[in-house]
Amino acid sequence: MPAFVPYLLHTLFPPTVLRPTEIGADVLIVATGVIIVTVLTRQKKWGWLWREWLTTVDHKRIAVMYLIAAIAMLFRGGVDALMMRTNLALPSVHFISAEEYNEVFTTHGTIMIFFMAMPLIFALFNAVIPLMIGARDVAFPRLNAVSFWLFAFGALLFNISFVVGGSPNAGWTAYPPLTELAFNPGPGENYYFLALFISGIGTTITGINFLVTILRMRAPGMTLMRMPLFAWTTLCTSALILFAFPPLTVALGTSLLDRLFHASFYTLGHGGMPMMYVNLFWLFGHPEVYIVVLPAFGIFSEVVPTFSRKPLFGYTAMVVSVVAIMVLSYGTWVHHFFTMGAGPSVNVFFGLSTMLIAIPTGVKIFNWIFTMWGGRIRLTVPMLYQLAFIPTFVVGGATGVLLATVPVDYQLHNTYFLVAHFHNTLIGGTVFGLLSGLYYWWPKMFGYKLDERQGKWAFWLFFLGFWVTFGPQYLLGLEGMTRRLWTYPLGLGWHALNLISTIGAYGMGAGFVVLVYNVVWSMQHGERDLTGDPWDGRTLEWSLPSPAPEYNFARIPVVTERDAWWAMKARGETTAVRVRPDEISALELPRNSAMPFFLGLGFFVLGFGLTFRWWWIAGLGLAGILGAMLWAGFDYEDRKHVHAEEIRRIEAALGRLEA
Amino acid sequence: MALPHPRVRRAWVRGALLAGILGLALTGCGPHYVLLHPAGPVAQGELHLMVLATIAMAVVIAFVLALLAYVLWHFRDRPGRTAPYRPDWTHSRRLEVLWFVIPAVILTVIAVPMVGQTYALAKLPPKSDPLVVDVTSLDWKWLFQYPQQGVATVNYLVIPTGRPVLFELTANSPMNTFWIPELGGMEYTMSGRVLPLWLEASRPGVYWGHSGQFSGVDFEQMFFTVRAVGPSQFQSWVATVRRTAPAMTEADFRQLLNPGTVGTLTYASYPANTFPAVTHGFTLNGGMYMVMGNQPKDNASQPMGSGAASPSRTSREAMHTMPGMSGR
Ligand code: HEM
Ligand SMILES: [Cu+2]
Ligand SMILES: [Cu+2]
Numbered sequence: 006m007p008a009f010v011p012y013l014l015h016t017l018f019p020p021t022v023l024r025p026t027e028i029g030a031d032v033l034i035v036a037t038g039v040i041i042v043t044v045l046t047r048q049k050k051w052g053w054l055w056r057e058w059l060t061t062v063d064h065k066r067i068a069v070m071y072l073i074a075a076i077a078m079l080f081r082g083g084v085d086a087l088m089m090r091t092n093l094a095l096p097s098v099h100f101i102s103a104e105e106y107n108e109v110f111t112t113h114g115t116i117m118i119f120f121m122a123m124p125l126i127f128a129l130f131n132a133v134i135p136l137m138i139g140a141r142d143v144a145f146p147r148l149n150a151v152s153f154w155l156f157a158f159g160a161l162l163f164n165i166s167f168v169v170g171g172s173p174n175a176g177w178t179a180y181p182p183l184t185e186l187a188f189n190p191g192p193g194e195n196y197y198f199l200a201l202f203i204s205g206i207g208t209t210i211t212g213i214n215f216l217v218t219i220l221r222m223r224a225p226g227m228t229l230m231r232m233p234l235f236a237w238t239t240l241c242t243s244a245l246i247l248f249a250f251p252p253l254t255v256a257l258g259t260s261l262l263d264r265l266f267h268a269s270f271y272t273l274g275h276g277g278m279p280m281m282y283v284n285l286f287w288l289f290g291h292p293e294v295y296i297v298v299l300p301a302f303g304i305f306s307e308v309v310p311t312f313s314r315k316p317l318f319g320y321t322a323m324v325v326s327v328v329a330i331m332v333l334s335y336g337t338w339v340h341h342f343f344t345m346g347a348g349p350s351v352n353v354f355f356g357l358s359t360m361l362i363a364i365p366t367g368v369k370i371f372n373w374i375f376t377m378w379g380g381r382i383r384l385t386v387p388m389l390y391q392l393a394f395i396p397t398f399v400v401g402g403a404t405g406v407l408l409a410t411v412p413v414d415y416q417l418h419n420t421y422f423l424v425a426h427f428h429n430t431l432i433g434g435t436v437f438g439l440l441s442g443l444y445y446w447w448p449k450m451f452g453y454k455l456d457e458r459q460g461k462w463a464f465w466l467f468f469l470g471f472w473v474t475f476g477p478q479y480l481l482g483l484e485g486m487t488r489r490l491w492t493y494p495l496g497l498g499w500h501a502l503n504l505i506s507t508i509g510a511y512g513m514g515a516g517f518v519v520l521v522y523n524v525v526w527s528m529q530h531g532e533r534d535l536t537g538d539p540w541d542g543r544t545l546e547w548s549l550p551s552p553a554p555e556y557n558f559a560r561i562p563v564v565t566e567r568d569a570w571w572a573m574k575a576r577g578e579t580t581a582v583r584v585r586p587d588e589i590s591a592l593e594l595p596r597n598s599a600m601p602f603f604l605g606l607g608f609f610v611l612g613f614g615l616t617f618r619w620w621w622i623a624g625l626g627l628a629g630i631l632g633a634m635l636w637a638g639f640d641y642e643d644r645k646h647v648h649a650e651e652i653r654r655i656e657a658a659l660g661r662l663e664a
Numbered sequence: 665m666a667l668p669h670p671r672v673r674r675a676w677v678r679g680a681l682l683a684g685i686l687g688l689a690l691t692g693c694g695p696h697y698v699l700l701h702p703a704g705p706v707a708q709g710e711l712h713l714m715v716l717a718t719i720a721m722a723v724v725i726a727f728v729l730a731l732l733a734y735v736l737w738h739f740r741d742r743p744g745r746t747a748p749y750r751p752d753w754t755h756s757r758r759l760e761v762l763w764f765v766i767p768a769v770i771l772t773v774i775a776v777p778m779v780g781q782t783y784a785l786a787k788l789p790p791k792s793d794p795l796v797v798d799v800t801s802l803d804w805k806w807l808f809q810y811p812q813q814g815v816a817t818v819n820y821l822v823i824p825t826g827r828p829v830l831f832e833l834t835a836n837s838p839m840n841t842f843w844i845p846e847l848g849g850m851e852y853t854m855s856g857r858v859l860p861l862w863l864e865a866s867r868p869g870v871y872w873g874h875s876g877q878f879s880g881v882d883f884e885q886m887f888f889t890v891r892a893v894g895p896s897q898f899q900s901w902v903a904t905v906r907r908t909a910p911a912m913t914e915a916d917f918r919q920l921l922n923p924g925t926v927g928t929l930t931y932a933s934y935p936a937n938t939f940p941a942v943t944h945g946f947t948l949n950g951g952m953y954m955v956m957g958n959q960p961k962d963n964a965s966q967p968m969g970s971g972a973a974s975p976s977r978t979s980r981e982a983m984h985t986m987p988g989m990s991g992r
Contacts, residue, residue: 415849
C-alpha cells in the first residue's frame with residue numbers, strides 16, 4: 006500500500022466523521038447514488054439528463070432544478086433540526102455528542118438560509134418573473150445557468166463536509182476568533198467559507214440578472230407602476246443582493262486568508278479585530294433577512310388579490326413601503342450586537358432605525374387585510390399560508406421591536422427569545438410565503454395542481470407545529486435559556502417547555518412528509534391544468550399555457566394597465582393571447598451550454614482543494630475555471646434559430662392558433 | 665366551510681391548547697422565569713421597559729388579529745354571504761395615513777423611554793462607589809479578579825448587596841457574553857477589548873450566570889454562580905479568602921488558560937499583568953479606554969480608572985505577549 010493512502014484516508018475520514026450518524030448517512034448516500042445511476046443507465050436517460058437539464062439555459066427548467074435542490078436541502082436542514090430538538094427534549098439527554106450538536110446547529114442555520122431559502126426564492130423568480138413581465142427569458146440566460154451551477158456546487162461542497170473531513174461548527178454567523186485556526190483546526194470552517202463564497206458569486210449574478218431583466222425586458226406598456234408587486238419585490242431583492250453580498254464576500258475572503266495563509270484580520274493575537282468581522286457579517290446579514298422575506302411579501306401581494314378577486318389595495322403605498330424597507334434595511338445592522346459595547350448613542354441610533362422599519366412593514370400588513378375587505382375570499386392552500394402568515398409574522402415583527410428596544414435586548418440577546426423571533430419571521434414570513442407561492446404557481450410550472458386536501462393537511466401540520474415549537478421558546482428565553490446549548494441541567498426549570506417544543510418540531514416534520522407525499526401523489530393523480538389559468542389569475546403568466554412553451558410568448562402582449570390579464574378577461578379580450586399564423590415570426594432563443602456546469606465543477610474542485618490545502622487540486626480547479634471562461638468567451642454561437650413554422654406547429658398543438 | 669376536515673382541526677386546536685395549558689401548569693410563572701424576577705435595579709429597569717413594549721405590541725397584535733378575523737368572517741366566499749363585493753375599492757388615502765400614524769405613535773411610546781434608559785444604563789449611578797471586578801472569559805471557565813481586594817475566583821462570584829458592581833469584561837478565548845439574568849442584561853467579552861458593565865444586587869441571594877455566545881465544545885460549562893451578601897459579610901468573605909486561600913502563581917494562571925473545564929477555585933492573590941489595561945472599547949461614559957499609565961488620569965471622565973488603578977495593569981505590548989495569546 007503506498008504511503009499516501011493512510012494519510013488520505015485519515016484526512017478525508019478522521020474519527021470525527023466516523024460516528025454512527027455519519028456512517029448511516031454515508032450508507033444512505035451511497036445507496037441513493039447507486040439507485041440513481043442504475044435507473045438512469047437502465048432507462049438510457051443519461052443523454053436526456055445532460056441535454057434537457059444539466060446544460061439547459063431555459064429559465065423554467067433552471068427553476069425546476071433550483072426547486073429540487075431546495076427541497077432536498079429543506080430535508081437536510083430539517084433532519085438537523087430534529088436532531089437538535091431530540092437532544093434538547095429532556096435535560097441531560099446525550100442523543101448526540103456536543104461536537105455533533107455544534108456541527109448540526111451550524112449546518113442547520115447555514116443550509117436553511119443559503120441553500121434552502123435562497124434557491125427556493127430563485128426557483129420562483131425563474132419560474133415566474135419572465136412570464137409575469139412578458140419576456141421570453143431572463144436578460145442573461147447563460148449567466149442564469151452559471152448562477153445555478155455555482156449555487157449547486159457550493160451546496161454540494163458544503164454538504165459533503167458531513168462525511169468528508171468534518172462539518173463546520175461555529176454557527177451560521179461564524180464569528181472569529183472561534184473560527185480561527187488555533188481554535189478550529191479541522192477543515193470544517195474552510196468548507197463553510199468556501200461554499201458560501203462560491204454560491205455567493207452565483208447569488209450576486211442572479212441579482213444582476215433579475216435587476217436587468219426587470220428593468221429592461223418588460224412587455225411594451227408595462228411601466229414600472231404597472232408591474233405586478235412580485236416583480237417589484239424581485240427588483241428590490243435583487244438590488245439588496247447586489248449591495249449586501251460584497252460585505253459578506255469580504256468577510257468570507259479575509260477569514261479564509263486568516264485560515265489558509267495566516268493573515269491576522271480577525272485573530273486573537275497580532276492585532277486582529279474580530280469585531281470587524283461582526284460588522285461586515287451583519288452589514289450583509291440584516292439586508293439578507295429582507296432578501297429572503299421581500300419575495301414572500303411579493304408572493305402574498307399576488308396571492309391575496311387573486312383569491313379575494315380584488316386588485317391589491319393601496320398599490321402605490323405597497324411599492325413605496327417595499328422601497329423604504331430596502332433602503333432602511335442597510336441602516337440597522339448594529340442591532341445584532343447591541344451588547345458589544347458600542348456606546349449608548351450608537352445603540353440608540355440603531356434601535357430607532359430598526360423600529361422605523363416596522364412602520365412600512367405594518368403598512369403592508371394592513372394593505373393585505375384591506376385587499377380582502379370587500380373581496381370574495383377563497384380559502385385555497387396558497388391563501389391559507391397567507392392567512393397563517395399574518396398573525397405569525399406580526400408576532401415576529403412585534404418581538405423584533407422588543408429586541409430593538411436596546412435595554413430589553415441586553416436581556417434577550419442570544420436567548421431562545423431571539424431564536425423564536427427569527428423563526429417567526431423566517432418560517433412565518435419566508436417559508437409560509439414560499440410555500441404559498443409554490444402551491445400557487447405549481448400548475449404554471451408543471452401543468453397540474455397539487456392536491457388541495459393533502460395540501461391542507463400539510464398546512465395545518467406546519468402551522469400548528471410551528472406554534473407548538475416556537476411559542477414555548479419565547480418563554481424559554483424569559484427563563485434565561487441561551488441559544489446553541491447542546492444540553493442543559495435539570496434544576497433550571499427548562500425541561501417542560503423544551504419537551505413541548507420538541508413535540509411541535511416533530512409535527513412540522515410530519516408536515517414535510519405530507520408535503521412530499523402531496524407532490525408525489527399529484528404528479529400521478531393531480532388535476533391537470535388545461536386552461537393555463539386555474540385560479541382565475543390576474544397577471545400575464547396566467548395567459549400562457551401550463552407549462553409555457555420554451556419561448557413563453559409567441560407574440561409579446563401589449564400591456565395597458567395593472568393586472569393586465571384580468572383586465573383583458575374583463576374586457577372579453579381573452580382571444581388577445583391567441584395568435585394569427587402571420588403574426589408569428591422566427592425567433593432567436595438562447596442555446597444550451599455545458600460551460601456553466603463545468604465552471605461550477607471547476608469551482609467545486611478549487612474549493613475542495615483549498616479546504617484541504619491540497620494546492621495542486623486547487624490549481625486543477627482554477628485551470629478548469631479559466632478554461633470554462635475562455636470557452637465561454639470564444640463561443641459566439643450562443644443563440645439558436647427557431648423557425649416560424651415550428652412555433653406555429655407548437656401553438657397549434659396548444660390550441661392557441663387562430664384559424 | 666372551505667376547510668374539509670374540521671374534526672381534525674378541532675382535535676389539533678384542542679391539542680395545542682392542552683399543550684399550552686400543560687406547559688404553563690408544569691412551569692408556572694415561577695421563580696425560574698428569571699427575567700421576570702429581577703433582583704437588582706438594572707434588571708428591574710430592563711423589565712419595566714420590556715413590560716411596556718410588550719403591552720404596546722400586544723395592542724398591535726390584538727388589533728391586527730381582530731381585523732383579520734372580522735375580514736375573514738365577513739368576506740369569505742360562501743353561500744349566503746351578505747357582505748358587499750366591492751372590487752373597485754382599492755385605495756384610501758385616509759386609511760393609509762392612519763396606519764402609518766398609529767404604528768408611529770405606538771413606537772414612539774416605546775422609543776422615548778428606551779432612549780432614556782439606554783443612556784441611564786451607560787452610566788454608574790451618581791455618587792456611587794462601585795466594587796470593581798475584572799472578568800476574563802476563558803475556554804471554558806470564568807476568571808474573576810477583584811483588583812481592589814486583590815483576590816480572585818473561578819466560576820463563582822461573591823458581591824455585596826446595595827452597591828453597584830462595575831464589571832470590566834475581557835476574554836482570553838473566543839467571545840462569550842457575561843450574563844446574570846436576575847441582575848441585568850449581558851455584554852460581550854472580547855479579547856483585546858475591555859467593556860464595562862455595571863450591575864447591582866438589591867437583595868441577598870444566590871443567582872446563576874451564563875454565557876450567551878457560543879464559544880466551542882464545552883460552552884455548556886460556562887455557567888457560574890453569584891452569591892450576593894451583605895456588605896459586612898462581603899468584607900469577612902474577603903478576609904477569609906486572603907487568610908485561607910492559596911495565591912495564584914503564574915503557572916496556575918497559565919494552567920487556567922489551557923482549554924478545559926474546572927470547578928470553582930479561590931485565590932488570595934493573583935499575579936500582575938493578567939488583566940489588560942489597554943484596549944479598544946468604551947468606558948461607561950462613552951469615551952474610549954485609555955492606555956493606563958501613559959495618560960494623566962482624570963477621575964471625573966474616567967470612572968473606570970478610579971479605584972481600579974491596581975498594579976495588575978500592563979501595556980498593550982505586554983498584552984499581546986500574554987501567555988496564551990498567541991501560538992495556541
Ligand atoms: C419589524 C421587523 C423586525 C425587527 C424590528 C427586527 C429586529 C431584530 C433585532 C433587534 C434582532 C437582533 C436581536 C439580537 O441579536 O439580540 C433581530 C435578529 C434577527 N432577525 Fe429580526 N427583526 C425584524 C424582522 C425580521 C425579518 C423579516 C427577518 C427574516 C425574515 C428577521 C430575521 C432575524 C434573524 C435571522 C435574526 C437573528 C440572527 C442571528 O443572531 O443568528 N427579522 N431582529
Ligand atoms: Cu432553525
Ligand atoms: Cu437584523
